[in-house]
Structure formats: C-alpha cells, structure tokens
Amino acid sequence: DIQMTQSPSSLSASVGDRVTITCRASQDISNSLAWYLQKPGKAPKLLVYAAFRLGGGVPSRFSGSGSGTDYSLTISSLQPEDFATYYCQQYYGTPPWTFGQGTKVEIK
Amino acid sequence: EVQLLESGGGLVQPGGSLRLSCVASGFAFSGYSMSWIRQAPGKGLECVSYISGIADTTSYAESVKGRFTISRDNSENTLSLHMNRLKTEDTAVYYCARGDAFDFWGHGTMVIVSS
Numbered sequence: 515d516i517q518m519t520q521s522p523s524s525l526s527a528s529v530g531d532r533v534t535i536t537c538r539a540s541q542d543i544s545n546s547l548a549w550y551l552q553k554p555g556k557a558p559k560l561l562v563y564a565a566f567r568l569g570g571g572v573p574s575r576f577s578g579s580g581s582g583t584d585y586s587l588t589i590s591s592l593q594p595e596d597f598a599t600y601y602c603q604q605y606y607g608t609p610p611w612t613f614g615q616g617t618k619v620e621i622k
Numbered sequence: 623e624v625q626l627l628e629s630g631g632g633l634v635q636p637g638g639s640l641r642l643s644c645v646a647s648g649f650a651f652s653g654y655s656m657s658w659i660r661q662a663p664g665k666g667l668e669c670v671s672y673i674s675g676i677a678d679t680t681s682y683a684e685s686v687k688g689r690f691t692i693s694r695d696n697s698e699n700t701l702s703l704h705m706n707r708l709k710t711e712d713t714a715v716y717y718c719a720r721g722d723a724f725d726f727w728g729h730g731t732m733v734i735v736s737s
Contacts, residue, residue: 515684548723550667557730558667563723570725601667605722609672609681610657616666 516540516604520614526622533589535617537602542582546606549578549587552616553598561600562587597621624648624726626718631731638708638735644701644718644728652676652696654721658703660714661730670716671703686712708735 517540527533537547545565550558560569562578565585575590589596602614630642642658658671671692672681680692691704701718715730 546722550724552667557717557727558724559727560723560725563725603667603669603724609655609679609722610669610683611672611722612669613667 516543516607516612518602518604518612518614520602520617522617523615524618524620526620527592528622529592529594531592531622533592533596533619534586535588535600535602535619536584536586537580537614539583539585539604539606543604543606545581546604547578547580547585548603548605549576550601550603551596551598552601558601592619624720626720626726626728628716628718628728628731631716631733633734633736634708635737636708636710636735639704639706640708640733642703642705642716642718642731642733646699646701646718646720649720651694651699656694656701656721657719657724658692658701659717659719659724659727660712660733661717662711662714665714668714673701705733708733710735 519538547565549562552558561572561576566578577588600617605611625647628644634640655674659669670683670686673692689707693702713735717730718728720726
C-alpha cells in the first residue's frame, strides 16, 4: 500500500496569510494526487486533482504543485471560509486509495 | 445535477451485519468507479472499498477484508456495501464517492457498532 504523510498536522494562521500544506508519498505516484477541504459535519470537497488541476468552482487562491513523491497545496490569501481540515489523497496503482492524516487550519 | 444518497446506517451490536446503499443520479453511473470512505468520530478519512465501473475489479482495505463486500447494480444506479462481523472500530460515518479523485460525495450515513 502507498502511505501518505501529510504535514503539518495543524497550523494557526490569520486571514490574508499564505499557507502551504505538504504531502509525501511512500513511492512515486505520478501526479495522481488530490486535495480536499472538510468542514465539521460535512463531506469533504475536492479542491485539486492530478496534483495541480483545480476542481470545479474552486477559487484561484488555491493551487497545487509537486511531482514524484512530494506535493503541496498552497492557499495564497487565507479567507475566513478556508478554516477547515485539509486532506491529500493518492490514486495511483492499486486501489483502495489512501489519504494523508489531515491538516487542521485554525484561526490565529 | 450529480447526487449521491447513502442510506442503511444505524446501531448494530458487535458481530452483527448491516447493508449500506448509495443511490446515484445525474451522471452515467456505469462510467465511473465508486468507493466507500469512512471517518471514525474525530478521526481522518479511510477508503475501505473500491469497485470499478463495470464491477470487474473490487478491492478492500486490510481493516475490512473478508468482512465487507462491495457491489453495484448499474441498471439501478446503486452502490452497496455489505458489512458482516462488525467490530466497535467500524463505528464511523460512511460516505460513497465517485471516481478516483473523488469529485462528488454523498452526505454520509452513520454506523454505530456497540453493545
């Protein structure tokens, strides 16, 4: 199984800050990487797929990058609605797919 | 509009069984793989099972292998998860989701395994 290591597990930031979350795969996943945002009591929402492609309706302040085993999600200017938990997920090789442990973004 | 609607959750005793369903609408169901993903209270996300569009491939997380069975009926646009020999650690919200990068999710159905 491909393991996903996400960091940090939590962070505190202010509105307007630039925030970056990283995810490392246990092997090359050839950009088969998605990012999700989840708010309490709600299903996750797809933000980025194929490492850098934005999901439908996702604001341009979100961006994904990376290759091989190392990937990141950047929020260029944090907005109040962005305070949530973020997950990466790989979909390379043999399913079922695997998620990172999550990063909780809190208000400083 | 794409919609996924789960049902079948509830309270069950350890060792018991439960069948979850996910009814899909608004897209060509047979053209997409589907997965069941669960989230235990206060914990992260875990993909527990996967099925290809025409059901020729299924797979399971080690935590549920041999106890859970995924299936789909493409004529009824329905995904199912049969859960047997349930354990307390199976307590979670169970979501169905579309595709490999999960672009659409259901609202989830809660499964509580407790005596």
